[in-house]
Amino acid sequence: MDLDGFINPEPVVQPENQPFWDATKEDRFLVKWCNVCERAHWYPRARCPFCFSDDTAFREASGEGTIYAFAPMRRTAAPYILAYVTLAEGPTMMTNIVNARPEELTTGQPVRVAFVPTSGEYKVPVFTPT
Amino acid sequence: MQAADEERKGLSKVASVVGVGHTDWHTDYRAQRAGEKATLDSVGLGALAFVRALEDSGLKRDDIDGLIVGPTTPYERMGEVLGLDVRWGGQADAMLAVIQACMAIKSGLAEVVALVYGNAQRSQKVNYGGTNAAGGASFLSYVYHAPWGFTSQGALYALMFRRYMEETGLKPEELGQVAVAQRAAASLNPEAVMQKPITIEDYLTSAFVCEPLHLFDYCLINDGGVALIICEAERARSLRPDPVVIHGVGRYDLNSGATSLEPRLTEYYLPAQQKVARQVFDMAGVGPQDISSAQIYDSFSCHIPLALEGYGYCPPGGAGKFLAEGQHALGGTLPVNTSGGHLSESYMQGWGHQIEAVRQVRGTCGKRQVPDCNFVHYSSDVAGKAVSIIYGR
Numbered sequence: 001m002d003l004d005g006f007i008n009p010e011p012v013v014q015p016e017n018q019p020f021w022d023a024t025k026e027d028r029f030l031v032k033w034c035n036v037c038e039r040a041h042w043y044p045r046a047r048c049p050f051c052f053s054d055d056t057a058f059r060e061a062s063g064e065g066t067i068y069a070f071a072p073m074r075r076t077a078a079p080y081i082l083a084y085v086t087l088a089e090g091p092t093m094m095t096n097i098v099n100a101r102p103e104e105l106t107t108g109q110p111v112r113v114a115f116v117p118t119s120g121e122y123k124v125p126v127f128t129p130t
Numbered sequence: 131m132q133a134a135d136e137e138r139k140g141l142s143k144v145a146s147v148v149g150v151g152h153t154d155w156h157t158d159y160r161a162q163r164a165g166e167k168a169t170l171d172s173v174g175l176g177a178l179a180f181v182r183a184l185e186d187s188g189l190k191r192d193d194i195d196g197l198i199v200g201p202t203t204p205y206e207r208m209g210e211v212l213g214l215d216v217r218w219g220g221q222a223d224a225m226l227a228v229i230q231a232c233m234a235i236k237s238g239l240a241e242v243v244a245l246v247y248g249n250a251q252r253s254q255k256v257n258y259g260g261t262n263a264a265g266g267a268s269f270l271s272y273v274y275h276a277p278w279g280f281t282s283q284g285a286l287y288a289l290m291f292r293r294y295m296e297e298t299g300l301k302p303e304e305l306g307q308v309a310v311a312q313r314a315a316a317s318l319n320p321e322a323v324m325q326k327p328i329t330i331e332d333y334l335t336s337a338f339v340c341e342p343l344h345l346f347d348y349c350l351i352n353d354g355g356v357a358l359i360i361c362e363a364e365r366a367r368s369l370r371p372d373p374v375v376i377h378g379v380g381r382y383d384l385n386s387g388a389t390s391l392e393p394r395l396t397e398y399y400l401p402a403q404q405k406v407a408r409q410v411f412d413m414a415g416v417g418p419q420d421i422s423s424a425q426i427y428d429s430f431s432c433h434i435p436l437a438l439e440g441y442g443y444c445p446p447g448g449a450g451k452f453l454a455e456g457q458h459a460l461g462g463t464l465p466v467n468t469s470g471g472h473l474s475e476s477y478m479q480g481w482g483h484q485i486e487a488v489r490q491v492r493g494t495c496g497k498r499q500v501p502d503c504n505f506v507h508y509s510s511d512v513a514g515k516a517v518s519i520i521y522g523r
Contacts, residue, residue: 006279008277008278008279009276009277009279010277011276011277012276017274042274042390043274043390049386049387068293068395068396069289069290069292069293069296069395070289070292071285071288071289071292071340071341071342072338072340072341073279073285073288073339073340074337074338074339074340074341075337075338075339075340075345080279082278082279082280082285082288082289082340083289084289084293084395092392092395092396093274094274094275094278094280094391095278096278096279102341107292107293107296118277124277124278126278
């Protein structure tokens with residue numbers, strides 16, 4: 001499985017996630033927090049999904065996480081590894097695992113954020129085994 | 131007291147299915163594979179299915195006073211082509227269409243409702259994957275999926291089922307029993323698109339699409355149409371000796387986290403299905419032990435083990451054993467998707483499952499007939515919504 005050909009599609013940037021995507025250009029990984037209930041959520045949005053407050057803000061994330069589940073996409077011109085990663089801050093997000101072979105991966109494995117270019121101006125956060 | 135009992139029964143026995151029809155999906159698929167051009171679009175496919183359902187019901191077109199049209203075709207255009215002026219109408223997917231028809235009949239807004247679906251998805255080259263998969267940016271959170279190449283529902287179910295298999299120990303050869311059993315059922319169904327039996331070895335050696343899901347875990351893509359005529363229960367009994375009664379319905383939506391796919395990825399819909407199980411079995415006055423056959427929405431094979439657990443046909447984590455024992459196959463304790471389902475009969479987005487349920491209760495399924503088929507349970511779990519319908523005599 002040659003994992004080198006995949007180019008991440010450019011994200012669609014919208015008002016509530018503009019700061020998140022802007023930060024990717026500087027390899028910074030932001031997660032949205034609620035200032036009232038002090039919980040992080042994914043995906044970033046204006047209103048906290050837990051306590052419904054609109055007092056939310058982006059904060060720099062640790063970039064640490066663990067693999068919740070992974071699935072190698074094989075029947076495609078440029079294969080890649082999809083994954084759901086649980087961040088140290090709590091939320092679980094869709095992402096890719098890079099710099100690893102599928103057979104080397106396990107659920108629960110620690111991973112760390114990295115940034116890769118997309119087909120457009122922004123980068124996307126992906127994860128690599130630590 | 132009697133009024134309270136009536137209320138508690140909700141939509142039970144309010145309406146019955148008196149007519150079903152579908153297009154020639156086996157013939158149409160073979161013709162298209164042989165290079166012939168399709169002759170009907172989605173609306174035309176729906177109209178053909180409607181004509182057949184109406185004929186099956188013995189009713190006349192003028193008897194129809196309600197219309198529900200499935201997604202893919204606008205309500206207005208389908209209504210125009212069918213020539214149906216009605217006093218009540220709507221647009222809904224298969225399972226919600228049946229529930230809405232019952233609600234309209236119960237409230238007196240309609241008495242005879244036609245439910246019509248057509249989808250020329252193969253000839254029109256409908257793409258369920260790619261950058262616009264699953265609604266694209268119109269489902270905001272998919273903004274947070276597409277940049278990582280999450281461009282198909284198959285990828286979602288692959289991720290989900292990898293986790294499920296690790297948590298429960300379900301083996302690939304146990305999941306494979308779903309595709310093998312449904313193909314065996316389809317081999318007894320002259321209408322099925324795919325009728326050639328497969329073995330577990332065929333399954334295990336077939337290509338992965340998104341691992342751990344193989345090609346045979348994915349639904350077909352084919353053209354077709356389906357229609358049902360649903361009638362107020364008393365009138366239905368005067369129309370034909372074997373109306374198929376809707377005994378119970380249930381629904382629960384896990385909207386919190388729905389577009390981030392959390393209900394599917396982390397809980398396998400289990401909390402929603404358990405709530406729906408209480409609703410639908412209570413309304414119908416039956417339990418899992420009374421069900422003769424289940425029809426389960428199977429865009430992917432892995433829906434089956436999850437529904438078996440969600441509705442109490444086996445304990446959570448027990449689906450692997452259930453499948454290994456072949457309890458879901460024809461001749462088993464709970465034959466599932468007896469037509470071949472989406473994997474082998476026809477991908478009609480849940481509509482085909484409704485008419486298979488009706489035919490099993492009528493006892494007209496020929497070689498794939500489930501003996502003494504008193505109750506059939508339909509279940510779907512799509513986009514965070516869990517829905518059930520129980521059909522019976």
